[in-house]
Amino acid sequence: MKNSSILQSKTKLTACQLLLLVVIFFFWWLMTKPGLIPPFVFEDDNQAAFFFGEPVQICQVIWDWFFVNLEIYPNLAVTLTETVLAFVFGTVAGLIVGLWLALAPTAAAILDPYIKGLNSMPRVILAPIFGVWFGLGIGSKVALGITLVFFIVFFNVYQGVREVSPNVLASARMLGANKSQLLRYVYLPSATSWVFSSLHSSVGMAFVGAVVGEYLGSAMGVGYLILQAESTFDINTVMAGILVLTFCALILDLIVSFAEKYAMKWQPKGGQSEKL
């Protein structure tokens, strides 16, 4: 009873979500298809399609990318590699520095203005510099992604460690935990919950780093495909690239959710009673 009702509502939910997607695409198609309805914003019948692209054409481009000319695979692989590398390195660095500074108040006090400064700096502006330092390959994009991911994770870990329950901490100390054991068994697990709450935004940021990096100078990647298409005003290809990227970001977010569900199973969830 319980399982089937949850299943039912889940299927219903997914159906509604898909329906909304279809409605959006239908509206898009309706408004942009040349000659379908008389133009009321633009002067010309073709202008709507020129500015906003046409869903059918966009799907055609995506289909071609994936099943005809296979152009997307190497590019997507590059973008995803950059994203994953930036995500992993940025997260690990943020975790380590966050733990360190939270447990070393003097160092934290000294570095405080620098961290705030680096965090408020618009870091996308660093992309050309990274291009000069690390070349046009994946290195510069990973570097940009790391600078974006690092601060999100860092601030969350920093906050998380400082908000460890003093009772739990005192209790662990009374049970004989030494410094490294406190770090491993109390600070780290406590900070993990904060890390996970930041991972959703940081996976998006890693993606932004990769694509913006490619957009500003590269020879491979989905950002590069979009840039190329833009230079020839091929709006359909631009839109296709954006859709593919969005889809990939959704999948990455889903993976994070799964990992979170597994790692955070000790956290209480609301309304866990069961219907009999």
Add this chain to the structure above:
Amino acid sequence: MNHPALEFTEVTCSFVTPDGNHYTAVRDVNLTIGDGEFVSVVGPTGCGKSTLLNMSAGLLSPSKGTVKVFGEELTGLNKRAGYMFQAEALMPWRTAIANVSAGLQFAGKPQNEVKEMAEHWLARVGLRGFEDRYPHELSGGMRKRVALAQTLIMDPDIILMDEPFSALDIQTRQLMENEVLDLWAQKKKAVLFITHDLDEAISISDRVVVMSAGPASHPIGEFVIDIARPRDVAEVRVTPRFIELHNAIWADLREEVLKGYENQRNKVKA
């Protein structure tokens, strides 16, 4: 000669409040807890009971005076004590059994031995079958039992308890008190038990210490509880001797409770 488990000599503990004032929690405390003795400290709210306990644990160091543990002056954490906190102190990311085994794990005991001991202790506090539950999946009383097992598995020579059952309903509370008494009777460790509940204090202790109202509180009375053991905490409450002792201690405590209440009311007014 046998040293007492805990010995406070002229202990004063004061704090600097965030607005720069000094607050003296306890002043000139002399208190001795013998080896294997069950001592309760009662007093009005804000009388520095927890301060006393934190000093026994070595989490706080006295501003003046000395705390001796089995004859040796305490510096740093009290390694011979186990502490059961008033608030929730279980690690929420660990299952019941992992929480109970934490201390032994920290001590570097072999894994299979730790597991066996932890299972044994969970069973002893009546939680067989709840090994893999996380704290949030347990009731308040069960969490307290896990905390009890977590403390006692280390076999500490001194057990410090800070109103451990104050959040429990009266029935669960009496069950837990009886369990603590059972476990204590088997091992006869020194216990320093903090409570604001006089009934609880009399029914489980060998000796009850009454603290004056804060600030600068200190013990103002000591009562030996000469009720025969083993006791049942619920049954003992209706015996004549219990009522006699209760009246005697309450006569002392009552004034302090009123004073403490008055102090806090003035603080609110000021």
